Amino acid sequence: MTAHTTRVDVGIVGGGPAGLMTALLLKRRGISAAVIETRTKDTIHHTQRAGILEAATVSMLVDAEVGSRVLTEGHEHEGTVLSFDGEQHRIDFQALVGRSVWLYPQNEVFFDLANAWEREGGEIHWAVTDTQVHGIETTSPRISFTDAHAQARSIEADLIIGTDGSRSMCRRLIPEEVRTDHFISYPFAWFGILCEAPPTAPELIYANSELGFALISQRNETVQRMYFQCDPDTDPDSWSEDAIFDHIQQVLGTEGGVQLKRGPIIDKTVLPFRSYVCDPLSHGRLALAGDAGHTVPPTGAKGLNLAFADVRVLIPCVEEFITELRADAPGHEGEAAETPESLRRYSRTALDRVWKAQNFSYWATNLLHRQPDENPFTHRRRRGEFDAITGSVHGQAYFADSYTGWSD
Ligand SMILES: Cc1cc2nc3c(=O)[nH]c(=O)nc-3n(C[C@H](O)[C@H](O)[C@H](O)COP(=O)(O)OP(=O)(O)OC[C@H]3O[C@@H](n4cnc5c(N)ncnc54)[C@H](O)[C@@H]3O)c2cc1C
Numbered sequence: 001m002t003a004h005t006t007r008v009d010v011g012i013v014g015g016g017p018a019g020l021m022t023a024l025l026l027k028r029r030g031i032s033a034a035v036i037e038t039r040t041k042d043t044i045h046h047t048q049r050a051g052i053l054e055a056a057t058v059s060m061l062v063d064a065e066v067g068s069r070v071l072t073e074g075h076e077h078e079g080t081v082l083s084f085d086g087e088q089h090r091i092d093f094q095a096l097v098g099r100s101v102w103l104y105p106q107n108e109v110f111f112d113l114a115n116a117w118e119r120e121g122g123e124i125h126w127a128v129t130d131t132q133v134h135g136i137e138t139t140s141p142r143i144s145f146t147d148a149h150a151q152a153r154s155i156e157a158d159l160i161i162g163t164d165g166s167r168s169m170c171r172r173l174i175p176e177e178v179r180t181d182h183f184i185s186y187p188f189a190w191f192g193i194l195c196e197a198p199p200t201a202p203e204l205i206y207a208n209s210e211l212g213f214a215l216i217s218q219r220n221e222t223v224q225r226m227y228f229q230c231d232p233d234t235d236p237d238s239w240s241e242d243a244i245f246d247h248i249q250q251v252l253g254t255e256g257g258v259q260l261k262r263g264p265i266i267d268k269t270v271l272p273f274r275s276y277v278c279d280p281l282s283h284g285r286l287a288l289a290g291d292a293g294h295t296v297p298p299t300g301a302k303g304l305n306l307a308f309a310d311v312r313v314l315i316p317c318v319e320e321f322i323t324e325l326r327a328d329a330p331g332h333e334g335e336a337a338e339t340p341e342s343l344r345r346y347s348r349t350a351l352d353r354v355w356k357a358q359n360f361s362y363w364a365t366n367l368l369h370r371q372p373d374e375n376p377f378t379h380r381r382r383r384g385e386f387d388a389i390t391g392s393v394h395g396q397a398y399f400a401d402s403y404t405g406w407s408d
C-alpha cells in the first residue's frame with residue numbers, strides 16, 4: 001500500500017503534554033508541526049498521572065491560550081505540610097520564596113492542550129501503530145506509522161521531536177556510542193488510590209513514620225488521590241479498602257492531628273520508582289523532551305513540570321534552527337546532517353535543570369521513604385535531617401524553592 005505523506009517543519013512522536021505543548025508553541029511561531037500518538041484521546045484523558053503544577057507551568061498553559069480552566073478549576077496551594085511521626089510542619093511557599101503551586105490534574109492539562117490543538121486544525125493522529133523514525137542523521141528525517149484506519153502514513157520534516165514518554169523508542173535512535181543512560185531504580189514503589197471523598201486537608205501532606213511514606217493529595221471537591229509506600233511487587237488487589245486507609249492513617253499518626261476522610265476507592269495502581277537521564281537530549285535531526293529524555297521519582301512532583309521546562313528551552317532553539325534552514329540554500333535530500341548548534345545548546349541548558357530536579361526528587365524520596373535496611377539509627381538520623389529542614393528558615397526555603405520550581 002502507498003503511504004500517504006505529509007510535509008511539515010517538525011514531526012512529533014507522542015501526544016502527551018510535552019508533545020502537544022511543543023506543537024502549539026511552534027505553531028504560535030509560524031512553524032508547522034504534526035503529532036502522532038499511540039493511545040486514543042479518551043484513554044489519555046482518563047489516565048491519572050501528575051497533579052501539581054509549578055507556576056511556570058501554569059503560565060505556559062495561559063500563554064499558549066489553551067483556555068482558562070487551569071485558573072478557574074485549578075487550586076492554588078501556597079504551601080504544603082511535612083509530617084514526621086505524626087508531627088506536622090507547614091512549609092509556606094509564598095512567605096519563603098514568593099511562589100505557589102497549582103493543583104490541576106495532568107489528564108485535564110492534556111485535555112486542554114489536545115482540544116486547543118484540534119480546535120486550531122493541528123494535524124494529529126491518535127491510536128497509531130508501527131511507529132518508526134527514519135534518517136535522523138540526515139537532512140530529511142521522516143516518521144512512518146499506520147493510522148487508526150489501517151492507512152500507512154509518513155510525515156516528512158526537517159526535525160523530529162521525541163516526546164514519547166518514559167519507554168521512548170526515539171531515544172534509542174541516538175547511537176549508543178553517543179548516548180549515556182544514567183539510571184537508578186529504588187527498592188520501593190507507590191501504591192496510589194483515587195477515592196470518592198472530600199479533601200482531608202486544604203494542602204498536600206507528605207508524611208513519614210516508621211511504616212514509611214504516605215502522601216495525602218487531592219483531585220477535586222469529591223475525589224481524592226492518596227499514596228503510600230509499598231514493595232514494587234505488591235498486587236493492588238491484595239489490600240482491602242480498610243487496610244489501605246488504616247495504614248495511611250497510621251503513617252499520619254493516630255492520636256489527635258489529621259483524620260483521613262475516607263470513601264469508596266475507585267482506582268488502585270502501583271507506581272515503580274526510577275531516576276533516568278539520557279545525555280544528550282539531541283542528536284542529528286532529533287531532539288527529546290519530557291519523560292522521553294528523563295524520568296524522576298514522583299516525590300518532588302517534578303515530572304510534568306520538567307517536561308514543560310524542556311519545552312520552554314526547546315522552542316526558541318527550534319525556531320533558531322528552522323530560521324537558519326529557511327535562510328540557507330536548499331540542501332540535497334538525505335544528506336548527512338550534523339547536530340545543529342541550537343539543538344546542542346537545548347540539550348546542555350535543559351539538562352542543567354533536569355539534574356537539579358533529579359537531585360531534589362532523589363533527596364526528597366530518601367528523606368521521606370523507609371529503606372529496606374532501616375534500623376533505629378537510620379530512622380532517628382532521618383528525624384535529624386527532617387528537623388534541619390523544618391526547624392530553620394533556610395532549610396524550609398530550600399524545600400520551597402525546589403518544590404515550586406526555582407526561578408528560570
Ligand atoms: C502515577 C503518576 C504520578 C505522577 N505524579 C506527578 C506529579 O505529581 N507531578 C509531576 O510533575 N509529575 C508527575 N508524574 C510524572 C508525569 O506524569 C510525567 O512526567 C509526564 O506525563 C511527562 O509528560 P510527557 O508528555 O513527557 O510524557 P507522557 O505523558 O508519558 O506522554 C508520552 C506520550 O507518547 C505516547 N507514545 C509512546 N510511544 C509512542 C510511539 N511509539 N508512537 C506514538 N506515540 C507514542 C504515549 O502513549 C504517551 O501518550 C507522575 C507520573 C505517574 C505515572
